[in-house]
Amino acid sequence: MSNEKIPYKIYLEESELPKQWYNVRADMKKKPAPLLNPGTGKPVTAEELGHVFCTELVKQELDETTPYIDIPEEILSFYKMYRPSPLVRAYCLEKALGTPAKIYYKFEGNNTSGSHKLNSAIAQAYYAKQQGLKGVTTETGAGQWGTALSMACSYFGLDCQVYMVKVSYEQKPFRREVMRTYGASVTPSPSNTTEVGRKILAEFPDTNGSLGCAISEAVEAATSQEGYRYVLGSVLSQVLIHQTVIGLESKIAMEKYGIKPDMIIGCAGGGSNLGGLVSPFIGEMLRGEANYQVIAVEPASCPSLTRGKYAYDFCDTGKVCPLAKMYTLGSGFMPSPNHAGGLRYHGMSSILSELYDQGLIEARSAEQTSVFEAAEKFARVEGILPAPESSHAIRVAIDEALKCKETGEEKTILFGLTGTGYFDMYAYGAYNDGKMSDYIPTDEEIAKSLATLPEIK
Numbered sequence: 258m259s260n261e262k263i264p265y266k267i268y269l270e271e272s273e274l275p276k277q278w279y280n281v282r283a284d285m286k287k288k289p290a291p292l293l294n295p296g297t298g299k300p301v302t303a304e305e306l307g308h309v310f311c312t313e314l315v316k317q318e319l320d321e322t323t324p325y326i327d328i329p330e331e332i333l334s335f336y337k338m339y340r341p342s343p344l345v346r347a348y349c350l351e352k353a354l355g356t357p358a359k360i361y362y363k364f365e366g367n368n369t370s371g372s373h374k375l376n377s378a379i380a381q382a383y384y385a386k387q388q389g390l391k392g393v394t395t396e397t398g399a400g401q402w403g404t405a406l407s408m409a410c411s412y413f414g415l416d417c418q419v420y421m422v423k424v425s426y427e428q429k430p431f432r433r434e435v436m437r438t439y440g441a442s443v444t445p446s447p448s449n450t451t452e453v454g455r456k457i458l459a460e461f462p463d464t465n466g467s468l469g470c471a472i473s474e475a476v477e478a479a480t481s482q483e484g485y486r487y488v489l490g491s492v493l494s495q496v497l498i499h500q501t502v503i504g505l506e507s508k509i510a511m512e513k514y515g516i517k518p519d520m521i522i523g524c525a526g527g528g529s530n531l532g533g534l535v536s537p538f539i540g541e542m543l544r545g546e547a548n549y550q551v552i553a554v555e556p557a558s559c560p561s562l563t564r565g566k567y568a569y570d571f572c573d574t575g576k577v578c579p580l581a582k583m584y585t586l587g588s589g590f591m592p593s594p595n596h597a598g599g600l601r602y603h604g605m606s607s608i609l610s611e612l613y614d615q616g617l618i619e620a621r622s623a624e625q626t627s628v629f630e631a632a633e634k635f636a637r638v639e640g641i642l643p644a645p646e647s648s649h650a651i652r653v654a655i656d657e658a659l660k661c662k663e664t665g666e667e668k669t670i671l672f673g674l675t676g677t678g679y680f681d682m683y684a685y686g687a688y689n690d691g692k693m694s695d696y697i698p699t700d701e702e703i704a705k706s707l708a709t710l711p712e713i714k
């Protein structure tokens with residue numbers, strides 16, 4: 258089909274919404290390494306995980322062989338309130354850049370949580386409800402996951418307890434209020450409501466908090482209350498599975514117009530949106546059906562893929578979670594306090610880590626001032642105010658489109674626009690005032706943090 262026929266927005270019909278999620282591990286010959294019990298050093302069992310996570314989600318977490326998993330009807334009806342999400346042809350950005358590249362983005366910001374996180378939140382809340390639980394606990398960094406989960410929990414009538422990284426709790430009072438509006442209780446982390454929180458506070462009284470620390474508190478809160486389980490918005494394989502609805506829809510939308518991306522770009526924090534966007538495409542690569550260039554973009558201040566080590570590590574600061582083999586900076590790594598762009602987790606999804614190790618994914622890092630520069634350029638021509646996290650993908654999409662301008666190549670670029678940035682205006686303010694700086698950790702800092710990796714025999 259000729260380009261002129263491709264609309265600005267490709268919407269799918271409600272009936273075209275995928276009915277199954279895709280589990281890319283089924284097509285991987287070499288699977289991601291198993292989660293280990295930190296006490297015994299042996300692969301964790303479903304029973305052990307079942308103390309922390311919902312039973313059905315444990316099944317999905319450990320399932321390496323089922324390629325397609327049915328999406329329950331109740332989740333589908335919730336999805337229908339905000340999905341299918343549009344695939345947008347960035348005609349205006351292409352024109353502004355003067356590039357022959359064709360740029361598409363899959364926009365996940367069209368819901369109150371403002372991000373893709375709702376795709377997994379609704380699934381996790383559903384399985385918790387099915388199990389007859391009273392509620393769930395979780396952590397949130399920038400606040401998108403906590404917001405998404407509080408929306409999902411209020412829908413199913415579940416209690417929702419959120420540990421919010423202290424610096425975000427203070428900087429983003431409106432995020433907090435959105436969560437409370439949906440009925441969640443929100444505690445700044447580290448807090449003195451948990452043993453692990455009190456321990457961290459005693460050791461580092463002035464800490465700004467971190468995701469790893471909030472995870473430890475949320476896990477403790479779940480395991481110490483009857484009828485509660487812990488849920489997580491990224492990193493885990495179950496979350497990647499739920500997020501494949503993004504990639505599956507993108508593929509259906511592109512195929513309608515006979516479009517094939519040459520390059521697929523996504524930002525990477527814990528890896529869930531990128532994994533969800535690229536899994537169906539990587540499945541084709543694994544089955545030898547197609548080839549794509551896949552690029553993960555991470556902040557230069559928290560560079561797990563580009564400068565971390567592929568090793569077993571703790572998923573949280575308090576070392577209460579199972580060990581995962583992943584690209585990591587060490588569970589004690591804290592990004593510089595001037596880092597405003599999200600994506601501050603020390604590790605990375607074990608699925609994406611393995612795909613990266615196998616060379617199926619590339620990774621790049623971007624400095625935050627250049628990320629906000631890209632965000633502003635994008636906002637001014639495409640209209641959407643992007644989340645700082647999403648803007649990492651915008652940065653590299655623009656860089657690649659500009660390369661096409663030099664070479665004259667008409668590459669088709671697909672990137673994930675994971676959300677909107679309305680709650681990030683302090684960060685935008687710092688950028689607009691010229692007060693934003695870049696901080697790149699030194700090799701010594703990273704080595705120091707990596708020196709604390711657990712020894713696996």
Ligand SMILES: *Cc1c(COP(=O)(O)O)cnc(C)c1O
Pocket residue numbers: 371372373374401402490491492524525526527528529530531600644646647675676677
């Ligand atoms: C949470 C979040 C991310 C990063 O998480 P991943 O698990 O790496 O996808 C990216 N963008 C937005 C808008 C988010 O809320």
